[in-house]
Amino acid sequence: MSYTQTYLDRCQELLDGVRQQEKTIQQVAEHFAKSILAGRMVHVFGSGHSRIMVEEMWPRYGSFPGFNPIVELSLTFHNLVVGANGQRQAMFLENVPNFASQILRNFDLSENDSALVISSSGCNIVPIEMAEIFQSKGIKTVGLISKKHSEASTSKKSDGKKLQDFCDFVLDSGAPIGDAMVQIDGLETPVAPGSTVGSCMLINSIKAEVASLLTQAGYPPKVLTAGAVVGAEKAASLFQAAYDEHGHRIAKMYAENGVPSYVSDPNSAK
Template sequence: MNPTIEYINRSRALLTTIEQQADAIQQAAQWFSQTILAGRMVHLFGSGHSRIMVEEMWPRYGSFPGFNPIVELSLSFHNLVVGANGQRQAMFLENVPGLADRILRNFDLSEQDSALVISSSGCNVVPIEMAELFQQRGIRVVALITKEHAEASTSKRQDGKKLSDFADLILDTGAPVGDAMLTIPGLDTPVAPGSTVGGAVLVNCIKAEVARLLTEAGHPPTVLSAGNVVGTERAVSLFESAYDEHAHRLAKLYERVGVPSYVSESTESVSQQQP
């Protein structure tokens, strides 16, 4: 079969797998919409190529504020491949214990928050520890993995636990073991991964369901939209409003983080005085 046609056919199979998870998608959207309606943020994290799904959720056309994309360049900056900031270093760092704690040290987390942690294998240390730390803070975790690949993979954690062990809900991209979906005659290694296709579909399904729930709750989201759809003036207004809302939500994650200072103490004093 022509590789293009075969890849398209296999991608259709991924859609079937995702369709069978409609109830789980609805549940994730319920949790995320509750977080956003509370004025908090849904934390998004993925190392390596899982960063793609983080940025697919926010910010881009057709998306809206309420999500906190946690992207560590040291874990996801791939384009140099070798040399300084190369892929070898990134692959090493995503299995360094304790790094997740250093990342989350920057945020004042709340039980009203929720999280989406993405890892196709579900076996690298940093995303596993991110999910574990979120759960320890009382935050619901949705894990986006490739189930067949994760089950066939070995955790890099010493205790053998995987991302799925620290998830309140698991979503499956539907890709095969090893991710690559095509076998080429004469080539002994498969090519063309599928987890990004499945992952992108999943996050956009969640995004659409969250938008519906927010709208039904009387708080329709401010969606980034193209000028050729809503007109140039409104497109600019939507972008400015959405970015400002993101800043306001993000401010809550920094306001009283970590060690108190005279700034955080004065802010708390002012808030207590307000009716």
């Protein structure tokens, strides 16, 4: 058997694992749709390579407004690898206590919001504290982890708690311990990770269920769609409408954030 076939077989196992989570996926979609229909947003956060799943949710073809992609560049800027803005710094910052509170300080959170936090290990401090803050504010919080990898890993948080300890729902990418899925003859360590594959299937399953719920409610989403599908004029119209709706939604996240000013509250002290 080729290594390609081995990897694809492992991916089939991930697909089977996602199928088994359909009930949870639908429950998650119901909460996300409720937030979107309320004019609020689903906050989506991932550090490190989990950023991939944030951008998979929105904005890209086949996606729609209602999601707030929180991507902190200091935690996700990997392409330089070493030197200034290198990977070492990103991995260090991912475990700095109270960093999450500084990120979320920028948003006026509401109980009508919901949240999705992605972390394969569920053991790094920033994503854990993100979920902890969301849940403390009454926000329905979903964690996306690799259960096997998380269970075999040690939390960096001082109290030992992991991402799933602060989530109302937990989804499992199905990736193995260490993520990599293919053992090469003569090579000590495995290659070819699977968490991105499993996680992207979960992300897009949620997305499809939410789109259905919004459409059933009479508010079909404005989906970013290629001109090859709907024609250039319609595609351009959808893009502009979707981006404008995102702007309208995100404006609510800033309007009354933090310390009141005469701009946010005319009755505040000068």
